Amino acid sequence: MSTTFFPQLQRFLYSHYLLGGLRQAAGILLPVIVLGGGFQLYGMGIIASMGALCVAVIDQPGGPKRYRTNEMLGGIALGTVTVALTTFAAGSLWGTWILVPILCFFFSMLNVYGPRGGLIGFACLLLMTLSLREPTSGDTVLLHTLFSFTGGLFYFAFSLLFRHLLWLGEERRTLSMALHATAKYMLARSKFYDVNSDLDATYRDLIKAQSSMAELQQSARDMVLRELPKGLKSRGDQYRTTLLVLYTNMVSLLDTLVATHTDYHTLRRKLGESDFMEFAHDALQKQSAEVVRIALNVSRRKKTVQRISVKAEIRAMEYELERYKQKGMQQQDPELYGLLLQVLRRLRVAKQTIDHMAANTKRTGTDIPLDQYLDKSLSRFLSREEIHLGLFRSNLRLSSSSFRYAIRVTVASILALAVPALAAQFTNTTESLNSLANQSNWIILTILVILKPGFAQTKQRNTWRLGGTALGCLLTFILFSVTDNKEFYFIALLLAYVMGKSLVQLHYLLSAAFLTISALISFQFLYASSTFVISERFIDTLIGCAIALLCSYVLPKWEASSMSSFARESLQANRHYLTTGLQYAELNRQYQQAVQLQASNPDSEPVDAALVAQLAEADTQWQLAKRQVYISFDNFASGFYRMMDEPASRQWNVALFNNLLIQNHVLASQISASIPLLATLESIPPGIDEAITAIQGILHDQTVENTSPTLETEGELAMLAYPLRQMIKASQLIQQDMKGLDMAEHTQPLLTAS
Incomplete structure (x- = not known):
């Protein structure tokens, strides 16, 4: 247990999730503590904390600072309007019944702008x-709106100050989480x-790990590449350089690993329980453990001193490979020998x-070729989030998944209002139903938290x-039964709220448990209620x-209806990846060739600057295509x-999609392995050129006569023959x-809705 629990605990303690939970909890609770404890304005303090809560929901870890700042300001504006309208309509039964469904529909439609837009909509609905609450007068509505607006502004300023004081702390922790995901991969x-x-x-485990890793690496990319060093010698610039170098090393490590993909069925059949396989397994496990240690040290800003060495495994693999060579494997099975040699070389790299x-880990050395990173058009690797009103209007149709989701939330909100209305008919019968009739907001809150655009997510x-x-x-209940100490309750409230906010993205069940504890303790403070609450x-x-x-069964958007487009997008991304790679x-x-010509004849013309620029652009285009492969x-x-x-009953062509998923993964991996080898050849041999032409033809659904060309396997070409054969097989x-x-x-x- 200790081998898994303590590393996970350490990872959580130094993660940006806990840091974000502390920031959110402090920013939300400070208004009620200051206004309530200092000025005895507990009611207004709670309202200010509600406004702060709206902004805190938007202030999630990850993502560019500039975007998040704009999102928080937009949340303050929309939240203030929401509070004004809701408190004004609360005085009228019909006003509530009309306004709540309208707001639910509008804010749920913000999902068309992606996860960040969905967060803003959820925050306003919250x-x-x-x-x-209870009906309010005109003056109270104004006062309520003002304090909510002030609470939102306070949290906005507090969040900016918190980040400024920690200074690149969130960037380090975001990069650390991406390194943890890489280690898991x-x-x-x-x-x-x-x-x-x-x-x-x-x-299946690998695909899930890669999916999680791609998301976290994109977050790290957005954070690090927007905090590039400015070429100065300041302390801040050194830390920015460190983050940049660690990020580029992480991407390089991923490229190395992806390019080692092979036909493991064949490898296991031919080598079985050989020492080479065991050493490769142990080497990767040790390297994974070392990356975990580096990730922890990045978040703690500590240098990695003691390292887990894989020298023994690599030397043992070298010995095994030499033994295979002496037995004649290089002549009898050159492709297998080339594959094993490639695995060894990749592990060395x-x-x-x-x-x-x-x-x-802590500070970058002076041998870093920083210019090669800063001269590239890195902005093209960043994710873009632009808001266009036309996107909202174009999704107001039944075929839109966001529109269907908004309809579901609207229907659910009407039902949530109807339940307490029906219960109110029995208020003279039972105390329980009377209490239920006054708590429709908790029912709506539960619905908003649970109901998601996808059926599986909702379930x-x-x-x-x-x-x-x-x-x-x-x-x-156990806490209330054991003690009635208010100071202990307050400490439990703070701890529960911090843990609840920190675990939202990691473990929702525990997050819901902690947030429930904090809510129930809050009711105990506000109303001195019994355990009946x-x-x-x-x-x-x-x-x-x-x-x-x-x-969730109202106008559902089943995933099967989108799978065909996902498969075609993945295939198109691989086509583009191969095309840009061949151009590079x-x-x-x-x-x-130009460099060799100049070296052999110093009097010749220098390497054409246009060719150098074209090569740099081709490299960038290939890297962008690779990023799109990961996304698709x-x-x-x-x-x-x-x-x-x-x-x-709603799962469609499972076997086909599973095979397409695996083969697209294999194809992308072999493209990553073959392009660097093709780039180092002086010329393309006829057999290899024919194989490349066949692969391109198959991927474009053309009829290819020769799908088994004779590939050259002399020398280093044996390392290229294997990935090309795998690409032909995967393409077919x-x-x-x-x-x-x-x-x-x-x-x-087509499966769309029931």
């Missing part, structure tokens, strides 16, 4: 729910060399990259929310979960696993599965 890849592991299960990362959130609420209610909240949660689950390789060969594959994989969580399987998908689409009705 503020709307918390403002559904390395660990998943090491299992391929374990002959006792199931290959299909290992593929990975070792050098990790050693370089460890040496520069998963429903289970986690219900389980977390039950756990939180149980722990709070615990059962109230649990009943409200049950009703909210039931409504959310019911409404061709220009690199021309450049090397992540979308494909995420959509596939979401579909697998949906009802079996993709072509076959895409044809099968086209046939299925014509014979099966």
Whole structure:
């Protein structure tokens, strides 16, 4: 247990999740502490904290600072309008019934602008729910709106000050989380060399690890590349250079690992439980552990002193490879020998990259070629989030998943208002129903938290929310039964709120439990209520979960309806990746020839500057294409696993999509392995050129006569023959599965809604 629990605990303590939870909890609780404790304005303090809560929801870890600043300011503006409208309408039953569905629809539609837009919409809906209290007069509405606006502004200023004082702390922690994800990916890849592991299960684990890694690396990219060093010798510039170098090393390490993909069925069949396989497995595991240590030291701003060495494994692999060579493998099976040689070389390169990362964990040395990073058009690698009103209008149609989601939330909010209205008819009968009628805001809050655009997400959130609420209610009941010490309650409230906000993105069930504890303790402070309030909240949660689950079947957008487009986007990304890679390789060969010509004849013309510029641009285009491959594959994989969580009757062509997922992954990996080798050749041999032409033809769904060309395997060409054969095989399987998908689409009705 200690081998897994303590590293995870250490990772959490130094993560940007805990840092963000501390920032959010402090920024939300300070208004009520200052106004309530200092001026006895507890009511206004709570309202100010509600305004701060709206902005805190938007202030999530990750993402560019500039975008988040604009998002928080937009949240303050929309939140203030929401508070004004909600508190004004709260005085009228019909006003509430009209306004709440309208706001639910409008803010749910903000999902068209991506996850960040969805956060703004959720924050405003949360503020709307918390403002559904007793009727208020005109002066009270103005005062309520003013304090909510002030609370939002306070949190905005507090968040900026918090980041300024910590100074690149969030950037370091974001990069650390991306390194942790890279280490997890390395660990998943090491299992391929374990002959006792199931290959299909290992593929699934690898794809999930790659999907998670791609998202975290994009967050790190957005953070680091927007904080580039300015070429100065200041302390701040040194830290920015350190982050940049660690990031580029991380990307280089990923490229090295991706390019080692192979046909593990063949490898296991031919080598079995050989020492080479065992040493490769152990080397990758050790390197994964070393990257974890580097990630922790990055977040703590400490230098990595003691390193986990893989010299023994690499030397043992060298010995095994020499033994295979003496037995004649290089002549009898040159492709297998070239593959093993490539695995060894990649592990050497990975070792050098990790050693370089460890040496520069705290402060970058003076041997860093910084100009090669700053001269490139790095801005093209950053994610863009632009808001256009036309995007909102164009999604106001039934075929839009965001529109369907907004309809579901609207229907759910109407049902949430109807439940307490019906319960009010029995207020003279039971105290429980009377209390329920006054707590519709908790039901709506539960619905907003659970109901997500995807059916699988809603189902998963429903289970986690219900389980977390039950756990939180149980722990709070135990707390109230053990002690009535108010100081202890306050400490528990602070700890629960910090943990609840920190675990939202990591473990939602525990987050729901901690937030339930903090909410119930808050009710205890506000109303000095008995433990009956615990059962109230649990009943409200049950009703909210039931409504959310019911409404998830209203105009659902099943993942199966999007899988075909995901598959085609992934194929198109691989086509572009191959095309840009071949262009880069061709220009690199021309450049090397020009350099050799100049070296052999000093009086000749210097290397054409235009050729150098074209080569740099081609390299950048190839890297951009690779980034798009990761994005499209992540979308494909995420959509596939979401579909697998949906009802079996809504899962369409599972085997086809699973095969396409694996073969697109294989194809991208082999492109990454072959392009650098092609770029170093003086000329392309006829057999290899024919294979490249065949691959391009198959990927464009053309008829290719010769799909088994005779490949040259002399010397280093043996290392190129294997990835080319794998690319031909993967391309053929993709072509076959895409044809099968086209046939299925014509014979099966498209799954959209029930």
